Amino acid sequence: MHIKELRLKQFRNYDAINLDVENKVNVILGENAQGKTNMMEAVYVLAFAKSHRTSKDKELMQWDQDFARIEAEIERKHGPLSLEVIVSNKGKKTKVNGLEQQKLSEYIGTCNVVMFAPEDLNLVKGGPHMRRRFIDMEIGQISSVYLYDLMMYQRVLKQRNQLLKNMFPVPDQEQEVMLDVLTEQLAQAAAKVISKRFSFLQLLQNWAKDIHHQITTGNEELRLTYAPTAEVSEDMELSKIEENVKLKFQQTRQNEIRRGVSLSGPHRDELTLKINDKEVQTYGSQGQQRTAALSLKLAEIELINDNIGEYPILLLDDVLSELDHHRQSHLLNTIQGKVQTFVTTTSVHGIEHDTLKQASTFIAEAGTLKQMK
């Protein structure tokens, strides 16, 4: 899929711009603080209805304005679509072909985007919540059912944590019964989330392993594994997963009441990344960590293509300059001719590649974007 036209209104430092873009590599060239990342963010928000760098939607609105709007004409396999995301003081609205969408979980997935930015190194280096967020976002954009299940899980989790807090120090009989109920409800929701994560990671692993192998010219074996907090495994049926998740809750019940929080479940599960059987997070060099993050992102692109039959749009924010020549050309070779890509950089110097020569270049300067002829 690709964007044909992008219009921004009062988005960050863009007052009003209207861009025609081609289905190829588009380079956004500019000094610092001119609006390169803002432009990438706009495409990201178009896909996910939220930013990759802030949880406060209001920051997206241009200072002193009361709304921000992103509109795009995109081309998908099945035809064109008009998309619109509006952020205002009153909240957020999404539209597809002019029709307002009632649920975010239904909107997300109409436009698929994969972003690779310097922060993505945290995917490998950072805490477990970074990897959980990655899995959730990526499964979410190919499965609205997953997003729905996850939202359900999170809501029950909140209810259960509140109940646990209320139960301290001396639980009454009603609370004990209610804890049984919420434990059962949480285990049901957890099982759905866990089983989808298992199958997604299996598919991602297949791609990531090959890609990583290629980038490292056969020297490194990358392995992703889901490390759940309950005794569950991939080959189990949904009902068995549910049973074991419940068992884990039962075993830690007294501890949970003391601590006032649910101690196991998908919100505590971990994704581990290993290179040649060593944990990358702890033992990997900076270069290995960067390559692992790149392999994951490239795997994601292929996985989306497998799932929906077309490639997502790729956003590369300030990462080209951070990769060495070998990895740069691997990346550019992979996307050439099949993935619409937006690349930001402060200078094209040192990026010698055919792809870049054939690219459209836009100059970002103080809230304007001009195509270089």
Next chain:
Amino acid sequence: MVQYPTPISKLIEGFMKLPGIGPKTASRLAFYVLDMKEDDVLDFAKSLVNAKRDLTYCSVCHHITDIDPCRICEDKERDQSAVCVVQDSKDVMAMEKMREYSGLYHVLHGAISPMDGVGPEDIKIPELIKRLQNDDIQEVIVATNPTIEGEATAMYISRLVKPTGIKVTRLAHGLPIGGDLEYADEVTLSKAIEGRREL
């Protein structure tokens, strides 16, 4: 800020207490009232006060009513062995419109939600349990909303009632998940009644 004379701003304030009415709509309504005939305004004011004064909750089923016990509880033609548990009085009206169900009701006035500080004692669950001890009820149909809190409330009731040997069923099919009973159309509702499953 525009300064209205006190009678008007009081009226606007009054309208703003209603659900879904903001300052704009409230002032539009207030000015409309000023243009209405005095008799109509009086009638309207009276019906507001009467509705509040004359309606109470049924001491048996907690449905809204003008006589106590309510007409449904008093109707001996109805099946005295089944009680349908709902969250709201509006749900009783939705079920009654369907005319498929002829048993009794029990209105909880809410659902259990620790996040909102609502426990089982804060809704009419203790009253339900007491009612089951005395009356000759043989089946409890739980028709709480298909939301997380509605489901949890249904499961909670089931855990309390099951040991007494009374059959507990749950309105099962066709209800849109995340929706309210109030909004379900009649066809889906009657399907739901047919397909009730044991909890």
